[in-house]
Amino acid sequence: MMAETENDNGKRVDEPTGTDFVGHEWDGIEELDTPLPRWWLIIFYATVIWGLGYTVFYPAWPLINSATQGVLGYSSRGALAEEMAAVEAQRAPLREAIANIAIEDLPTDQQLMQTAIQGGRSAFVVHCVQCHGSGAAGSEGYPNLNDDDWLWDGDMEAIEYTLIHGIRNPDHIETRISQMPAFGADGIFDDGQISDVVSYVRTLSGAEDESAASARGAELYTANCAICHGENGQGDRTQGAPNLRDSIWLYGADRASITDTVANSRYGVMPRWGHRLDPVTIRMLTAYVWSLGGGEAAPAAAETEEVAEVETDEPG
C-alpha cells in the first residue's frame, strides 16, 4: 500500500512526493497529479503556432470546391512537375548524344547503350506489348523478338527502319512491304498441289521425310516459290520472305497452318511509329529490341564491345 497523508483540503496526498492523488487506480498503482514541466507547455504552443503558420504558407484549409492555396504557392503537382523537369534536364545530354550517334555505333558506347536499353524497355511496355508481349516473346503471327530469326534484317539500322516505317503499313510509302500470293484463293494451285508443296516445305526444315508428294511439291516450289523464298528455302530478307529451313514458324509448323498460309497467304501488319514517337525513343526501342538476344551486327560488321552493367548493389 502506498504511503499517504491527507492535506488541509481533505485530499489524499502521496507522502514521498507530496503530490495529490488524481483518484485513478489500476492494479494497485495510482495516478499522481504531477504538474507538467513548463517547457512542455511552451513546446505545445510553439507546435500549435507552427501548425497554424503551416496552413498559412501551404495549401491546407478545405473549401467547398477547392482549398486554400497557401502564400508560398506550393502544390504537390507543381513540385512533381519541377522534379520531372529536373530529371528531363539531367537526361537531356544523354538523349542528345543518343540522337547524334550513328545508330550502328550505339552499342560501342557502353553508357549510352545502357541508357538506351533502359529507356527502350520503358517505351516497349507502353507501345509494343499489345502485340509482342511483355517479354517480347510475341505469339502466333506476332514475331518473337528474342530469337535470332529476322524477316527484315536484325541489325540496328534495319530495326530502326522497321520501327519508323512499320511493316505493310498502308499510310506510308516507305513502309516495308511484300505480298505472298494466295495460291489457293487466287486459283494458282489446286488442293492437291497445295498439299504437295506443303509436304516439300516441311522436308526443308526436317519436319517430314521425303516422299512422292514432296518430290512433286519440289517442282512446284522451284517454279512458284523459289523466286522469293530462295532455291533452298533460305528466305530473302530484302523482301521479308521467311527462311523455310529453320525451326522458327511465325504461324505454326503443322500441316494445317502451312496449308492455310499457302492457300490464303499471310499479311502481317505493324504500324509505323515514326510519326508517333520521337526519334530518341525510337532509337531506345531499337537498342532494347536489338539487345534481347537476336541483335545482329550491321553488314559492315562493326565490332561490339563487352557491355556489362556495373552496379554497386542490387536495386531495391
Add this chain to the structure above:
Amino acid sequence: MNLVDSIAPEGPPKPELYEKRKGVYPKAVDGNFRRLKWAIMVVTLGIYYITPWIRWDRGPYAPDQAVLVDLAGRRFYMFGIEIWPHEFYYVAGLLIMAGIGLFLVTSSFGRAWCGYACPQTVWTDLFQHVERWVDGDRNAQIRLEKEPWTAKKMAKRGTKWTIWLLIAMATGGAWIFYFADAPTLFGQLFAGEAPFVAYATIGVLTFTTFTLGGFMREQVCIYMCPWPRIQTAMMDEKSLTVTYKDWRGEPRSHGIKRAEENPGVFGDCIDCNQCVAVCPTGIDIREGPQIGCITCALCIDACDKVMDQVGRPRGLIDYATLEGAEIEQAGGTPPTLKRTVFRPRALLYFALWAGIGMAMLFAVGTRDRLTINAIQERNPTFVQLSDGDVRNSFDIKIRNMENRPRTMTLTLQGLPGGVMWAGSGSRDQALRAFDITVPADQLLSTRVFVAAPREGDPREDFGFSVTAPGGEEDETALEPARFTRPGAE
C-alpha cells in the same frame, strides 16, 4: 480559473498544472565515483573524437579510414571488417548484442549506463564543468542567477554560452567524420566546400547538444528518455543501485552537535544536504529510489566525505542491492560485490552475449568474398532458335568483395551440349567458359545467354561456377540453375 474560483472561492490554492523547471546547481565533489566518471568521460569522448581519424590501409581500391559508414558506396568499414548491404545482419547481430549487453549491465549494475556512459550524462557533465569554471561553484551560481542582468552577468553568460556552443559544434562536427574521409572533409568544412548535408548535420547536432546539454539536462532523463522506464523492468532485488540506508540514517539529527549531545537518539544522517547539493539531477536520494536518479553515485562521494568528518563509518549512501540492504538492516553481512555480480542470471546473459559475439566473429572470419547469383529470365522462359536449339537467359550477379579487381572464369557446369555467351556478344562467341573482370569491391551484373539442344529434359538442372584467383588458392562460388525447354509448361 475564474470559474473555478467563483465556485470554490474559499478553498486552498489549486496545484499548478504546469511547473517551471527548478534550477539545479550541482556542487563540485571529489571521490572515487567522481574519478570514475572523469575516466569514463575521457574514454568515451576520446573514442568519439579520435575514431574517425584512425587510418587503416586497405590498398588502392578502398578508403583507408578505419571506421567509415560509406552511404554513397553502401559499405560499412570497421577496421578489418567490411560489411556489404546484404550482410547487414551483422549489424542486426550487433544490435542484439547491445540489447543483451543492456540486460547484462542493468541486471548487475542497475542504471550504470545512465550514470556514466549515456551521451546526455557525459555532455551535461562537461557543460556543468564549464559552468563551474565560468560562474563558480554552486553558491556562486545561485547568487549569479538571482542577480539582475548587469554587464558582469552578461559577460559571464556570454562566455559560458560561447564555450557550450563551441563544444556543441565540435560534437556535431565529429559525427560527420564517420561518414566521409575525415581529413578531406575537415579541409572542405573550413573551405566552405563540404556537402550541404554536412553543415546541416552539424547545425542540428549543435542545436540539440547546446539545448539538451546546457538547458534541458535532467529534464531529458525524467521526461523525454524512455530508458529509465524500461530499465526498471530489467532490475530485480539483486541489482546494484544507489541506496540511502534509512535504518542507519534516520532520524536525522539536523547537525553534528545535536547528535553528539543526544547519543543514541539520532541516526547517522546529519541532514547536511550535501547529497542533494552534488546531485546533477537535483534529487534527494534519501526519498528512496526514483526515476530522477541516474545512479552516478556522486552523492556517495559527498556523503562518504561527511561521514569521515563526523567520524561515522562510510556507506550511509551506498551502492547496494535490495536484498543486500535487507540483510544489512537485519544485522547480517550483505553479499560481496563479486557474489552480486557473478550470479546465475548475469552469467546466463553473459553466455548469451558472448555466444552471439563468438558466432558473429566466426561468421565474419569464414564468410565468402566471392558470390554469384543467377536469376532466370521468365518472360519468356525459353526461346526457340532458328537452328533448332533452345536458349535460356540468366541475369548473373557476381560480387567481388575483395579490394582488388579480379579476372574470373565463369563456367557452365553440366548441361551437355550447352554453350553460353554474354548478353552483349553473339552466338558465334559461345563457349563453355569465359573470362569476366569484376572491378574491385563491386557487384557485376550481366546477362548471359545459354543455348542447348532442344532434345532433353524439359527441366534440366545445371550450374554456373565462377572461379577467381585468390591469395593462396583460387576461390570458387557455385550457383545452381535450371534449363527450361519447350514442354516444361
